[in-house]
Amino acid sequence: MGFLKKLFSNESSKPEKHYYTFNVKCNRCGEIIEGRIDLDNDLSLDDEGEGYQVRKGLIGSGDNRCFQQIKVELTFDSNRQVLERQITGGTFVE
Numbered sequence: 001m002g003f004l005k006k007l008f009s010n011e012s013s014k015p016e017k018h019y020y021t022f023n024v025k026c027n028r029c030g031e032i033i034e035g036r037i038d039l040d041n042d043l044s045l046d047d048e049g050e051g052y053q054v055r056k057g058l059i060g061s062g063d064n065r066c067f068q069q070i071k072v073e074l075t076f077d078s079n080r081q082v083l084e085r086q087i088t089g090g091t092f093v094e
């Protein structure tokens, strides 16, 4: 019995985490800030229900005495691939 129990309690399909990461540059101080979207928790269905939308506010470390918030809006399709990226207060950098 001990052998069977061991066999069946083996968790082989542990869900893995998915993240979408990107870098933005602050328009005011030029700091590069990394943003991260948790594809399992941060996405919300858009109005049509065909994709997802995420809004995120990013603030730098404060080292430059700059507290400008950079607002990012991302659109994903149903396969969680990025379709569109919009940003206010900064620019996307690769």
Ligand SMILES: [Zn+2]
Binding pocket: 026, 027, 028, 029, 030, 031, 060, 064, 066, 067, 068
């Ligand atoms: Zn800044």
